[in-house]
Amino acid sequence: MASFLFATLSIICIGAVMGMILFKNQAYSALCLILAFICTGGLFGLLNAPFIAVVQIIIYAGAIMVLFIFVIMMIDVRKGLSPEKKRWFLYPSIGMGVIFIGELIFIINRALGPSQTLASDALGSPKVLGRMLFTKYLYPFEITSILIIAALVGAIVLVKKKDTP
Amino acid sequence: MNNIWTLLPIVFVLTGSLLVLLLEVFIQRETKDYLGFVSLMFLVLSGAACVTFWNKGYSYFNGDLFLDKLALFLSLLFIIGTALIILISMKYLSLQNTNYGEYYSLLLFALIGTLIMVSSTDLIIIFLGLEVLSMSSYALAGLKRNDEKSGEAALKYFLLGSFASAFLIYGIAFLYGTSKSTEIFSIIDHFQAVSSQSILVIAGFGLLIIGFGFKIAVVPFHMWTPDVYQGSPTPITAFFSVLPKAAGFAVLLRLFGPYFGQITQSQNIFMVLWFLSVLTMVAGNLLALRQKNIKRLLAYSSIAHAGYLMIAVLAKSHYSLVFYLTVYLFMNIGAFSAVIALSKKDKEYLQLKDYAGIGFRYPWIGATLSIFLLSLAGFPPTGGFLAKFYVFSEAVSQDLVPLVVIGVLASLISVFYYLRVIVYMYMREPSTPFEIDTNNAPLVLVLFICLYGVIQLGIYPGNVLLFIKQAVASLPF
Numbered sequence: 001m002a003s004f005l006f007a008t009l010s011i012i013c014i015g016a017v018m019g020m021i022l023f024k025n026q027a028y029s030a031l032c033l034i035l036a037f038i039c040t041g042g043l044f045g046l047l048n049a050p051f052i053a054v055v056q057i058i059i060y061a062g063a064i065m066v067l068f069i070f071v072i073m074m075i076d077v078r079k080g081l082s083p084e085k086k087r088w089f090l091y092p093s094i095g096m097g098v099i100f101i102g103e104l105i106f107i108i109n110r111a112l113g114p115s116q117t118l119a120s121d122a123l124g125s126p127k128v129l130g131r132m133l134f135t136k137y138l139y140p141f142e143i144t145s146i147l148i149i150a151a152l153v154g155a156i157v158l159v160k161k162k163d164t165p
Numbered sequence: 166m167n168n169i170w171t172l173l174p175i176v177f178v179l180t181g182s183l184l185v186l187l188l189e190v191f192i193q194r195e196t197k198d199y200l201g202f203v204s205l206m207f208l209v210l211s212g213a214a215c216v217t218f219w220n221k222g223y224s225y226f227n228g229d230l231f232l233d234k235l236a237l238f239l240s241l242l243f244i245i246g247t248a249l250i251i252l253i254s255m256k257y258l259s260l261q262n263t264n265y266g267e268y269y270s271l272l273l274f275a276l277i278g279t280l281i282m283v284s285s286t287d288l289i290i291i292f293l294g295l296e297v298l299s300m301s302s303y304a305l306a307g308l309k310r311n312d313e314k315s316g317e318a319a320l321k322y323f324l325l326g327s328f329a330s331a332f333l334i335y336g337i338a339f340l341y342g343t344s345k346s347t348e349i350f351s352i353i354d355h356f357q358a359v360s361s362q363s364i365l366v367i368a369g370f371g372l373l374i375i376g377f378g379f380k381i382a383v384v385p386f387h388m389w390t391p392d393v394y395q396g397s398p399t400p401i402t403a404f405f406s407v408l409p410k411a412a413g414f415a416v417l418l419r420l421f422g423p424y425f426g427q428i429t430q431s432q433n434i435f436m437v438l439w440f441l442s443v444l445t446m447v448a449g450n451l452l453a454l455r456q457k458n459i460k461r462l463l464a465y466s467s468i469a470h471a472g473y474l475m476i477a478v479l480a481k482s483h484y485s486l487v488f489y490l491t492v493y494l495f496m497n498i499g500a501f502s503a504v505i506a507l508s509k510k511d512k513e514y515l516q517l518k519d520y521a522g523i524g525f526r527y528p529w530i531g532a533t534l535s536i537f538l539l540s541l542a543g544f545p546p547t548g549g550f551l552a553k554f555y556v557f558s559e560a561v562s563q564d565l566v567p568l569v570v571i572g573v574l575a576s577l578i579s580v581f582y583y584l585r586v587i588v589y590m591y592m593r594e595p596s597t598p599f600e601i602d603t604n605n606a607p608l609v610l611v612l613f614i615c616l617y618g619v620i621q622l623g624i625y626p627g628n629v630l631l632f633i634k635q636a637v638a639s640l641p642f
Contacts, residue, residue, distance in 0.1 A: 106364070107364060107368075136227075137289075138226060139225075139226040139229040139230055139290060140229075140287075140289050140290055143281060143290065143293040143294065143297065144293060146179065146274065146277060146297050147293060147296050147297045149183075149274075150271065150274040150275075150278075150297055150300045150301045150304075153186065153270060153274070153301075153304070154267075154271060154300055154301060154303060154304025155304070156267075157265055157271070157304055157308070158304055158307050158310075158319070160265075
């Protein structure tokens with residue numbers, strides 16, 4: 001059952017990513033990306049990591065995609081690249097793609113094998129994660145709060161009304 | 166020793182920046198100088214905490230936060246640097262219509278980022294510290310909001326910076342994947358036990374070098390530097406040219422010190438850094454020759470200095486690296502303060518041709534700027550000379566002669582463009598008459614502090630060098 005689910009989710013995921021690249025309309029691409037995120041969430045679920053699975057769907061498929069769609073709404077969707085520019089991009093990108101595939105094959109051959117050990121049941125549960133956050137990873141967790149407030153202050157000061165003294 | 170007081174330096178700065186945010190809301194004033202003084206007060210407290218913790222070896226969070234002597238020395242250096250930046254900003258902000266109280270708050274947040282980076286050996290924490298630093302930096306770069314260039318700087322810095330952060334976290338993930346740890350020493354120990362030539366290790370270190378290479382602006386990851394330096398408010402440019410660079414090098418020291426020390430097969434990474442160093446010195450200095458804008462010129466000069474600093478990393482000479490950073494802080498902030506001094510309401514004089522005749526018109530500014538530029542070029546008896554001397558002599562003793570030859574030749578090139586500014590100041594007739602606002606006491610103070618620092622470190626660096634040697638001697642590698 002697990003391997004059947006794995007195969008299905010993977011195929012849908014790869015198909016969705018392909019669709020994301022191939023669709024001309026950015027809105028369809030965004031929808032495909034959501035599908036891909038949901039499938040990745042499912043894959044995490046299969047790996048005994050329910051928390052990451054849910055977070056994947058809530059954060060990526062939910063919050064981040066909303067931002068994407070906002071951006072697509074604001075920019076002009078129909079205006080693509082001009083044909084000359086496209087040709088200019090085409091050959092380098094084919095070259096880069098070939099190199100990247102070569103690298104992938106190399107790495108998979110040399111370094112990555114199928115992992116025999118599955119994460120233990122407890123590892124991905126929210127309870128364990130929460131406990132880790134407040135014990136072992138307390139310091140990074142606290143730094144994150146500084147990070148967020150710095151980003152918040154920065155963003156607000158940059159979009160504040162201009163004529164304030 | 167596990168002790169909650171370890172948090173004190175960071176907490177003081179954090180309190181300061183949050184308090185500034187609150188005060189800004191409740192006390193409305195025409196100028197925001199008073200916020201600068203509040204920040205300075207907290208910086209003094211934090212610096213005092215750093216000084217009293219010397220020799221104590223405090224740590225907290227199971228060693229995630231560890232104030233060893235190196236961390237304390239660098240923290241103190243960064244706090245001094247930020248204090249100088251705040252002093253030169255006070256008048257600048259109202260002159261250039263950048264009067265936001267959040268300025269000081271963001272500056273302190275950025276400082277917290279660097280403090281976090283130098284006081285930990287866990288890559289995740291270093292990464293988060295770097296992000297705190299970067300997030301505040303992106304906003305600071307764009308603070309001159311009526312200037313398009315400033316917005317461009319912020320956007321460029323943000324896009325390329327996030328890209329670099331992605332490389333960095335990817336590299337950390339690779340290293341974690343092979344060694345099951347993000348702590349530098351356990352990673353190194355793991356590589357010592359197994360082969361260090363695994364492709365994942367090389368990829369991990371490579372990505373880390375790209376990520377940090379961006380932050381410390383080594384060629385070929387330097388593209389953002391001139392534009393960001395030119396567009397940002399000038400005190401912020403001074404900040405960018407010193408603190409992120411110094412913090413990045415501190416991390417490289419902690420990472421590659423044990424790596425080169427313990428791993429026998431480290432030639433690959435060594436050669437990569439070697440080439441980066443050569444490229445940075447040569448390209449940085451050559452590109453600086455063509456610059457007509459003083460901020461862009463100093464940007465390329467700061468790129469070139471990253472190359473010299475890289476030599477110190479390669480020579481495994483930690484004390485000369487830290488000493489170079491110390492001198493670099495004073496001379497670079499000094500040079501930028503002199504640039505800031507040449508400004509008036511809503512106008513900065515940044516083109517090289519504006520500098521014609523400055524030397525006689527404003528003898529103090531001309532003289533101090535000349536000394537800082539000579540120090541950057543490496544003339545004795547300034548600190549810049551001794552810093553370069555220590556780095557190069559340590560490199561020679563490590564058999565890096567070709568690197569040193571290239572370094573010396575590159576700094577010869579650099580003499581040309583530094584001296585050109587001085588030639589303009591003293592030997593050209595002023596083309597257009599202009600007035601500057603000379604009523605800027607904090608800035609004069611900073612000029613003199615930096616002058617004192619550069620001269621003191623050049624003529625008698627004894628005490629400082631002693632502390633630096635103590636600091637690096639306490640490192641476990």
